[in-house]
Amino acid sequence: xxxxxxxxxxxxxxxxxxxxxxxxxxxxxxxxxxxxxxxxxxxxxxxxxxxxxxxxxxxxxxxxxxxxxxxxxxxxxxxxxxxxxxxxxxxxxxxxxxxxxxxxxxxxxxxxxxxxxxxxxxxxxxxxxxxxxxxxxxxxxxxxxxxxxxxxxxxxxxxxxxxxxxxxxxxxxxxxxxxxxxxxxxxxxxxxxxxxxxxxxxxxxxxxxxxxxxxxxxxxxxxxxxxxxxxxxxxxxxxxxxxxxxxxxxxxxxxxxxxxxxxxxxxxxxxxxxxxxxxxxxxxxxxxxxxxxxxxxxxxxxxxxxxxxxxxxxxxxxxxxxxxxxxxxxxxxxxxxxxxxxxxxxxxxxxxxxxxx
Amino acid sequence: xxxxxxxxxxxxxxxxxxxxxxxxxxxxxxxxxxxxxxxxxxxxxxxxxxxxxxxxxxxxxxxxxxxxxxxxxxxxxxxxxxxxxxxxxxxxxxxxxxxxxxxxxxxxxxxxxxxxxxxxxxxxxxxxxxxxxxxxxxxxxxxxxxxxxxxxxxxxxxxxxxxxxxxxxxxxxxxxxxxxxxxxxxxxxxxxxxxxxxxxxxxxxxxxxxxxxxxxxxxxxxxxxxxxxxxxxxxxxxxxxxxxxxxxxxxxxxxxxxxxxxxxxxxxxxxxxxxxxxxxxxx
Amino acid sequence: xxxxxxxxxxxxxxxxxxxxxxxxxxxxxxxxxxxxxxxxxxxxxxxxxxxxxxxxxxxxxxxxxxxxxxxxxxxxxxxxxxxxxxxxxxxxxxxxxxxxxxxxxxxxxxxxxxxxxxxxxxxxxxxxxxxxxxxxxxxxxxxxxxxxxxxxxxxxxxxxxxxxxxxxxxxxxxxxxxxxxxxxxxxxxxxxxxxxxxxxxxxxxxxxxxxxxxxxxxxxxxxxxxxxxxxxxxxxxxxxxxxxxxxxxxxxxxxxxxxxxxxxxxxxxxxxxxxxxxxxxxxxxxxxxx
Numbered sequence: 001x002x003x004x005x006x007x008x009x010x011x012x013x014x015x016x017x018x019x020x021x022x023x024x025x026x027x028x029x030x031x032x033x034x035x036x037x038x039x040x041x042x043x044x045x046x047x048x049x050x051x052x053x054x055x056x057x058x059x060x061x062x063x064x065x066x067x068x069x070x071x072x073x074x075x076x077x078x079x080x081x082x083x084x085x086x087x088x089x090x091x092x093x094x095x096x097x098x099x100x101x102x103x104x105x106x107x108x109x110x111x112x113x114x115x116x117x118x119x120x121x122x123x124x125x126x127x128x129x130x131x132x133x134x135x136x137x138x139x140x141x142x143x144x145x146x147x148x149x150x151x152x153x154x155x156x157x158x159x160x161x162x163x164x165x166x167x168x169x170x171x172x173x174x175x176x177x178x179x180x181x182x183x184x185x186x187x188x189x190x191x192x193x194x195x196x197x198x199x200x201x202x203x204x205x206x207x208x209x210x211x212x213x214x215x216x217x218x219x220x221x222x223x224x225x226x227x228x229x230x231x232x233x234x235x236x237x238x239x240x241x242x243x244x245x246x247x248x249x250x251x252x253x254x255x256x257x258x259x260x261x262x263x264x265x266x267x268x269x270x271x272x273x274x275x276x277x278x279x280x281x282x283x284x285x286x287x288x289x290x291x292x293x294x295x296x297x298x299x300x301x302x303x304x305x306x307x308x309x310x311x312x313x314x315x316x317x318x319x320x321x322x323x324x325x326x327x328x329x330x331x332x333x334x335x336x337x338x339x340x341x342x343x344x345x346x347x348x349x350x351x352x353x354x355x356x357x
Numbered sequence: 358x359x360x361x362x363x364x365x366x367x368x369x370x371x372x373x374x375x376x377x378x379x380x381x382x383x384x385x386x387x388x389x390x391x392x393x394x395x396x397x398x399x400x401x402x403x404x405x406x407x408x409x410x411x412x413x414x415x416x417x418x419x420x421x422x423x424x425x426x427x428x429x430x431x432x433x434x435x436x437x438x439x440x441x442x443x444x445x446x447x448x449x450x451x452x453x454x455x456x457x458x459x460x461x462x463x464x465x466x467x468x469x470x471x472x473x474x475x476x477x478x479x480x481x482x483x484x485x486x487x488x489x490x491x492x493x494x495x496x497x498x499x500x501x502x503x504x505x506x507x508x509x510x511x512x513x514x515x516x517x518x519x520x521x522x523x524x525x526x527x528x529x530x531x532x533x534x535x536x537x538x539x540x541x542x543x544x545x546x547x548x549x550x551x552x553x554x555x556x557x558x559x560x561x562x563x564x565x566x567x568x569x570x571x572x573x574x575x576x577x578x579x580x581x582x583x584x585x586x587x588x589x590x591x592x593x594x595x596x597x598x599x600x601x602x603x604x605x606x607x608x609x610x611x612x613x614x615x616x617x618x619x620x621x622x623x624x625x626x627x628x629x630x631x632x633x634x635x636x637x638x639x640x
Numbered sequence: 641x642x643x644x645x646x647x648x649x650x651x652x653x654x655x656x657x658x659x660x661x662x663x664x665x666x667x668x669x670x671x672x673x674x675x676x677x678x679x680x681x682x683x684x685x686x687x688x689x690x691x692x693x694x695x696x697x698x699x700x701x702x703x704x705x706x707x708x709x710x711x712x713x714x715x716x717x718x719x720x721x722x723x724x725x726x727x728x729x730x731x732x733x734x735x736x737x738x739x740x741x742x743x744x745x746x747x748x749x750x751x752x753x754x755x756x757x758x759x760x761x762x763x764x765x766x767x768x769x770x771x772x773x774x775x776x777x778x779x780x781x782x783x784x785x786x787x788x789x790x791x792x793x794x795x796x797x798x799x800x801x802x803x804x805x806x807x808x809x810x811x812x813x814x815x816x817x818x819x820x821x822x823x824x825x826x827x828x829x830x831x832x833x834x835x836x837x838x839x840x841x842x843x844x845x846x847x848x849x850x851x852x853x854x855x856x857x858x859x860x861x862x863x864x865x866x867x868x869x870x871x872x873x874x875x876x877x878x879x880x881x882x883x884x885x886x887x888x889x890x891x892x893x894x895x896x897x898x899x900x901x902x903x904x905x906x907x908x909x910x911x912x913x914x915x916x917x918x919x920x921x922x923x924x925x926x927x928x929x930x
Contacts, residue, residue, distance in 0.1 A: 083532075
């Protein structure tokens with residue numbers, strides 16, 4: 001790729017018997033925001049540590065700005081890293097933390113210049129007036145901003161974020177997400193963001209890369225990933241689909257909801273029928289309808305800001321979720337312990353199977 | 358736990374233990390105030406006096422009892438302890454830092470270092486003097502051969518203290534510094550070292566006190582000029598007088614002074630970071 | 641930097657350079673001296689001189705002398721007795737300090753109190769036992785006053801007993817520390833759980849507390865053994881030359897310039913030490929207990 005600022009080429013990393021990264025190849029363009037999504041142990045953090053130079057890959061190459069940096073020590077790479085626990089320097093003030101790289105890095109700046117630049121960065125992340133506080137004297141969200149300001153002060157072309165929002169509460173997380181996006185638009189930095197939260201990955205990334213057991217199992221835009229998950233595993237990690245087991249045969253899927261014609265299916269190691277939470281429809285038990293039908297008992301509902309999530313328990317066991325976007329009108333209310341009929345338009349389903357082309 | 362019965366019994370036991378531990382020191386303090394110069398190092402106390410304290414500093418009229426030869430010995434011991442402290446702490450920090458990474462032969466190196474605190478001083482002292490006398494053919498001095506054996510003894514202690522500290526050290530702050538383009542050496546100076554400094558102080562304290570009181574190694578390896586423990590040992594063979602006890606009380610007080618300095622330094626290094634933080638703590 | 645140089649793995653020598661000074665120091669000033677002792681033990685000794693002609697004379701002399709063999713047995717006997725006394729004196733104290741005292745501050749204070757005597761010079765601490773144990777010493781005075789005895793006890797000083805008492809006092813803290821440390825690490829919930837199941841203190845102690853404190857006992861035993869086996873000052877000062885440990889033999893031999901004989905005794909002492917430490921290390925992996 002011509003515009004690639006950064007490239008991984010067949011990177012493999014083992015810890016004893018554990019294969020943390022397995023032949024990972026990836027190109028990232030200038031000013032791109034890439035989210036890495038995957039369960040814990042999928043190799044996300046290892047990937048970032050290899051890119052940062054904290055770990056050396058066993059095989060494979062890492063390229064950055066046209067150079068092979070596979071064996072370059074971390075401090076010569078010019079790649080920023082924001083840690084999950086922020087890793088602020090506990091014996092230094094906010095100002096000293098932010099100015100640390102400027103003062104003691106490869107090209108140390110004069111003290112006045114360090115102060116000016118760090119004050120600028122501190123102001124940018126909205127911490128003006130807190131310069132002389134110790135880092136144990138500020139809140140979690142403020143610490144996160146110090147970590148970010150400290151990294152951005154060095155004006156790196158590539159910043160790695162290792163679940164930096166994980167340690168914050170939901171409210172703060174949302175605000176920090178917006179700030180990160182704004183910063184990126186202002187400074188033109190390429191971000192690689194590891195996250196365990198599918199919402200964060202889909203919301204933040206221009207591109208989402210799904211990792212599992214050290215391999216990239218899908219890579220694409222948020223919409224691509226969401227609309228066409230490449231495998232049952234991806235659909236599972238996205239946490240936006242009800243997944244049903246069953247058998248796919250002769251263009252028909254037989255599951256607990258009956259037998260449904262399948263217009264097209266994706267090839268996968270097992271037969272899985274996936275329906276988005278927001279594609280589910282709830283009907284009274286008495287209604288008769290064609291297509292897939294699932295008798296289920298309403299359990300509870302939960303508000304998620306812009307939508308409401310309804311939980312149903314299926315007769316054969318298992319929970320089915322139904323999401324109602326509030327923008328589509330007021331939500332219906334369902335009676336607890338009452339049985340309903342769940343259905344959906346089969347065209348909206350995504351089907352995986354061994355039989356698929 | 359039947360602590361209602363057990364705890365008081367053990368409490369009494371511990372009290373008896375402390376009496377046993379402190380008994381000699383109490384007796385030593387009492388006898389140090391024995392009348393002089395006729396009063397000996399035993400009971401009963403003929404008359405309370407500070408004669409023997411004055412005797413140490415040469416403030417008493419000359420008598421048949423020679424003053425303790427401690428002046429120069431004390432100086433030598435302090436210098437030796439200081440040299441040992443600096444050397445073994447530097448070696449200890451370096452070795453413990455190396456042990457943060459896994460490497461081949463780690464177990465061997467670990468036991469090689471720890472061996473230094475396990476081999477009796479008589480043996481290292483004897484061996485070193487044999488080496489100096491019969492193979493290399495150099496004269497033994499407190500600042501050469503004795504110094505070498507002292508460090509071989511205190512380095513393991515400094516190493517173990519630093520190992521325990523670094524085991525609990527969160528390496529991500531170092532990685533953070535590297536990712537800011539700061540070299541590993543600068544990172545060590547500006548980040549790692551300030552954060553492990555309390556541990557370094559403890560290692561220094563260990564090394565200094567062990568060296569100051571070191572005796573069997575010095576006995577063989579130090580040659581003509583005596584260190585303080587050697588000067589005291591010299592009085593074993595001749596008659597002992599209460600002046601040695603008075604001196605014991607004084608050195609103990611000196612040790613307490615040293616311990617206080619350590620305590621103050623420790624408190625300061627903890628508070629220094631805090632103080633910075635408190636300055637603008639308005640909100 | 642060009643691609644070619646950057647893509648070659650840099651050999652990281654940091655570990656080596658960090659370890660090298662320490663390893664060299666220990667090799668030169670610890671290992672070599674011990675090897676030197678072994679070497680010199682085979683040298684030829686004349687009255688005031690020594691030459692490197694190999695001979696077994698000193699070794700033969702050691703094993704044919706009752707004094708030398710006797711001092712080997714004395715050393716082992718005193719070592720075993722002091723090991724036992726420091727354990728008996730130290731374990732209950734450690735149990736109290738490490739486990740029974742609930743307040744962390746009090747436990748720390750008690751440990752500091754135990755360590756304070758170390759701020760007095762070792763040799764002066766040894767000497768202080770003389771006015772303590774003597775015929776007119778503090779113990780006899782107190783016992784006479786209380787009326788427990790009518791005649792002062794004379795066997796207290798300048799006997800094997802005084803050496804054992806002195807060593808016990810000086811070294812028992814090395815037993816208390818490691819044991820208290822291990823006891824303090826025991827999860828109190830385990831003990832609570834055992835008590836809920838109806839186990840009495842005796843049972844809890846033998847089944848839970850003692851096994852968990854064993855590494856501390858072993859570390860303490862290593863400390864005490866190392867120091868007692870290499871002793872000569874305490875026995876010299878408190879036994880009136882009646883108790884001769886291997887260490888005392890070395891000192892007197894060196895004093896009369898009998899380097900070869902001193903070396904033979906040194907080798908014997910090294911072997912005893914080696915067996916003892918290796919034995920203890922079989923029970924506990926020192927590196928893991930840190």
